[in-house]
Amino acid sequence: MRTFGALVLALLAGAAQAALTDVTLDNGLRVIVQEDARAPVMVSQVWYRAGSIDETNGTTGVAHVLEHMMFKGTKDVPPGEFSKQIAAAGGRENAFTSRDHTAYFQQMQKDRLTLSMKLEADRMANLIISDELFAKEIQVVMEERRLRTDDQPQAIVYERLMATAYQTHPYRRPIIGWMDDLQHMTAQDARDWYTRWYAPNNATLVVAGDVKADEVIALAKRYFGGIPSKPLPSRKPQAEPEQVGGKRILVKAPAKLPYLLMVWHVPTLKKWDSDSDPYALQILAGVLSGNDSARLQKSLVKTQQIAVNASAGYDAVSRGPGMFMIDASPAPGKSVAALEQAIRTELKRVQTDGISEAELARVKAQVIAADVYQRDSLFYQAMQLGEYATAGLPPEALLRRTEKLRAVTASQVRDVARQWLRDDRLSVAELDPQPIQPQARRTVVSGVRHAN
Amino acid sequence: MQIKTFFLRAMLLLSLPLSAYAGLDIQHWQTPQGARVLFVESRSLPMLDVAVSFPAGSARDPAAKPGLAQLTQGLLDQGAGGWTDSAIAYRLADVGAVLSGSFDRDRAGVSLRTLSSSAEKNQALEVLMRVLQRPDFPAAILPREKQRLIAGIREAEADPGAVGEKAFYRALYGNHPYAHDEAGEPAAIAKLTRADLQTFYRTHYSAPNAVIALMGDISRAEAEAIATRMAAGLPAGKPLAALPKPAVASVAELRIEHPSAQSHVLLGAVGMSRDDADFFPLFVGNYVLGGGGFDSRLMREVRDKRGYAYSAYSYFVPMTEAGPFQLGLQTKREQANDALKVARDTLRQFIAEGPSEADLTQARSNLTGGFPLRIDSNKKILDYLSMIGFYRLPLDYLDTWVARVNAVDVAAVKQAFARRINPEQLVTVVVGSERTR
Numbered sequence: 001m002r003t004f005g006a007l008v009l010a011l012l013a014g015a016a017q018a019a020l021t022d023v024t025l026d027n028g029l030r031v032i033v034q035e036d037a038r039a040p041v042m043v044s045q046v047w048y049r050a051g052s053i054d055e056t057n058g059t060t061g062v063a064h065v066l067e068h069m070m071f072k073g074t075k076d077v078p079p080g081e082f083s084k085q086i087a088a089a090g091g092r093e094n095a096f097t098s099r100d101h102t103a104y105f106q107q108m109q110k111d112r113l114t115l116s117m118k119l120e121a122d123r124m125a126n127l128i129i130s131d132e133l134f135a136k137e138i139q140v141v142m143e144e145r146r147l148r149t150d151d152q153p154q155a156i157v158y159e160r161l162m163a164t165a166y167q168t169h170p171y172r173r174p175i176i177g178w179m180d181d182l183q184h185m186t187a188q189d190a191r192d193w194y195t196r197w198y199a200p201n202n203a204t205l206v207v208a209g210d211v212k213a214d215e216v217i218a219l220a221k222r223y224f225g226g227i228p229s230k231p232l233p234s235r236k237p238q239a240e241p242e243q244v245g246g247k248r249i250l251v252k253a254p255a256k257l258p259y260l261l262m263v264w265h266v267p268t269l270k271k272w273d274s275d276s277d278p279y280a281l282q283i284l285a286g287v288l289s290g291n292d293s294a295r296l297q298k299s300l301v302k303t304q305q306i307a308v309n310a311s312a313g314y315d316a317v318s319r320g321p322g323m324f325m326i327d328a329s330p331a332p333g334k335s336v337a338a339l340e341q342a343i344r345t346e347l348k349r350v351q352t353d354g355i356s357e358a359e360l361a362r363v364k365a366q367v368i369a370a371d372v373y374q375r376d377s378l379f380y381q382a383m384q385l386g387e388y389a390t391a392g393l394p395p396e397a398l399l400r401r402t403e404k405l406r407a408v409t410a411s412q413v414r415d416v417a418r419q420w421l422r423d424d425r426l427s428v429a430e431l432d433p434q435p436i437q438p439q440a441r442r443t444v445v446s447g448v449r450h451a452n
Numbered sequence: 453m454q455i456k457t458f459f460l461r462a463m464l465l466l467s468l469p470l471s472a473y474a475g476l477d478i479q480h481w482q483t484p485q486g487a488r489v490l491f492v493e494s495r496s497l498p499m500l501d502v503a504v505s506f507p508a509g510s511a512r513d514p515a516a517k518p519g520l521a522q523l524t525q526g527l528l529d530q531g532a533g534g535w536t537d538s539a540i541a542y543r544l545a546d547v548g549a550v551l552s553g554s555f556d557r558d559r560a561g562v563s564l565r566t567l568s569s570s571a572e573k574n575q576a577l578e579v580l581m582r583v584l585q586r587p588d589f590p591a592a593i594l595p596r597e598k599q600r601l602i603a604g605i606r607e608a609e610a611d612p613g614a615v616g617e618k619a620f621y622r623a624l625y626g627n628h629p630y631a632h633d634e635a636g637e638p639a640a641i642a643k644l645t646r647a648d649l650q651t652f653y654r655t656h657y658s659a660p661n662a663v664i665a666l667m668g669d670i671s672r673a674e675a676e677a678i679a680t681r682m683a684a685g686l687p688a689g690k691p692l693a694a695l696p697k698p699a700v701a702s703v704a705e706l707r708i709e710h711p712s713a714q715s716h717v718l719l720g721a722v723g724m725s726r727d728d729a730d731f732f733p734l735f736v737g738n739y740v741l742g743g744g745g746f747d748s749r750l751m752r753e754v755r756d757k758r759g760y761a762y763s764a765y766s767y768f769v770p771m772t773e774a775g776p777f778q779l780g781l782q783t784k785r786e787q788a789n790d791a792l793k794v795a796r797d798t799l800r801q802f803i804a805e806g807p808s809e810a811d812l813t814q815a816r817s818n819l820t821g822g823f824p825l826r827i828d829s830n831k832k833i834l835d836y837l838s839m840i841g842f843y844r845l846p847l848d849y850l851d852t853w854v855a856r857v858n859a860v861d862v863a864a865v866k867q868a869f870a871r872r873i874n875p876e877q878l879v880t881v882v883v884g885s886e887r888t889r
Contacts, residue, residue: 038496038497038828038829039824039827039828039829040824041824041825041828071746080746080752080756083745083746083747084747084814087744087745087746087747087814087817087818088814088817088818088821089817089821090817090818090819090820090821090822090823090824090825091818091821091822092822092825107825108821108822108825109821109824109825112821135759136756136757136758136759137759138759139759139760140755140759140761140762141762142784143714143759143760143761143762143782143783143784144762146713146714146782146784147714147762147763147782150712150713150714151611151612151712151713151714152611153610254610254711254712255607255610256606256607256609256610257603257606257607257610290545291541291542291544291545292529292537292540292541292544293537293538293540293541293542294541294545297541298538301596301600302537302538302593302596305596305599308599308600308603308604309600329603329607331599331603332599332602332603358542361546362542362545362546363545365545365546365547365548366545366548367548368548369547369548369549369550369566369567369572370548372497372498372499372567373499373550373565375497376497376499376829376830376831377829377831378828378829433610436609436610436710436711437709437710437711
């Protein structure tokens, strides 16, 4: 075993029970263990550094389709058996695919980690993708797309705006894939994806809970250690060319309320200890919408009553570039154009006058408290470790995140608003609601009241 | 000798599967004003959760005022004891506290999560007390909040799932207070007055109706002080009358036109209440039918075998009075009728034959083996405390949970389902269109 930078850190001063271990096995599998004995349970997650960012045109959605196929069996574990065995052990399991990664998890009593490791190691190397099961599952994925995107007007707006705001970067493609690509996807596409990316040297195992790090590492060696590493394809940066002017789209879909989404290209965290803008952008999002009377809420919803909802969001951790987003729904009788103008006015205020010390302190108080609250969820703690690892950030970046946020000054917040939230970096989408026909109710069968 | 015996006993305790572990020390008492209090002390994280709930859900809406309960709850933190909505929001945020609401047909609740360090905790608790004890329902913000509530209802009309859910409850419950949507009806909301809200608040948010749950880093003495202070400041009031019993629903099949890509299919019947004698047989049996996710028959028949849907499920919603039994799926509209048939056939077969021994063993293993995951965080324990208090479940509910699941056998499931669910007497709702786009 090549124990490369075996790292043990105390999570927080005074929290001796929560220690973090980060090692890499000889075959390249990274293992991160967070000991936390609050309850006799554990969560185990295997993160593959393969998400929609790694896809190419024509097979969009394949990362997510493969996630579905991962439950469809191996030589030793027939279709359906994976879920059945985990369920029999009292486990909860599922998986999720994002732009940056695909991850699989089991939550179980602490002494059942062996089962989870055995099954995960098996499907890391021995998956069988049959044409027959693929043909059924691709239908399921298309239903998932209809459910989560096609019939959700705001999801369509988001999907179309990403495809517009990014001109070349793979983030322009929806994680679930374009419907036409799903309709033409083959079992071989899924097999190719699996062969290319599913390898120990492209994966991170995160285990959190009432476990001992050395025991977890021993189990990981036993079950995953024999899986050979693979040469991974080189990943091109595919950097998005600088946007050279604002973009704007109109999206027509059956809906009742108009909706506005504004996104600006901004950086994400790359050099966690020297970067400062991503931390300032996080504070900015907090100032704009971090509480029920933060700036957007207070000005647009409460005072002007031009919106029924408004919020800002920014995710600093990702493999690719970032977006700062603001979305809002206009109040009845108010136009989307007027709402957009009101949002711009709020941004202008930050850019011109900056933010108050009270607002800054408020957001920081929330950051500090959230750092405690998140420890109530084992799953969330493991999620964060996996996300940081996949994004190429070390655990220290997570452990020192609060400290970094606390160091942000009011003038830095004003400066990032000035530097990044400029019209040339902005893309705007407006949802233009199309009528939903009056609901024709037809009672097909109606009977007398009965007793049973 | 002494030591050895002790050691052996400790080993035995460790190897017992779950019962040894289950002992969550729930403390329970009543304040002088009649509020019920449930408390678990936990010192592992420096934080405190408090949840206060009342029988003030949408089932308590006056017949002509659907939406009053939801609007009342929504306005609690929008002005209280002279503090404005912003003053309340800032006081919470300044100490990193989070105030949230929960609302359903039975219950309206307000929860606070705060750090347990005294300055933060005291400021956060002061806000919680004020919004529950002295809500102002300011006339100036009433139109704004009505408009927002109505906008949310309108937006849901675009969502075929929400449209189906609403129609399902209506068809199932007829004139019962569970029939109308939790958020209410726009026309009625538009007419609500400040006096309506004040009256509803005084009647429903009273001490004898309150359940106060506390979980976290405080002592029993402090929990008592908080609960007493809370209850003392609530309206005095009287316990509310019981809700009426729902009638058995008429058979109905509703088709609702909607331009969605998928049809949403719902079928079901009036199911069980929270204190139903058949609670465990129905709950455990439903795991096999449609509650066990990938491990359930509906998922296997609808999704795995046929690729019809992303999700197919069934569940009971145990409420104060009998809540619904509901089975649902979503599929592209062209195959809605085929999928509906599969769902009905699966249900019919389950009712006729019951689960197999193997199915039931699997269900029990999952539920009992997964029990520790149900109480592995402060948040989850707090939710159980509120539920146990609100529905007056026995205090040992969690201690006996595993044994009661294990006691369910095939015959019990078969009999309980046969008593409750007649597959030929269901309410069916299909939202979508049979026309192709």
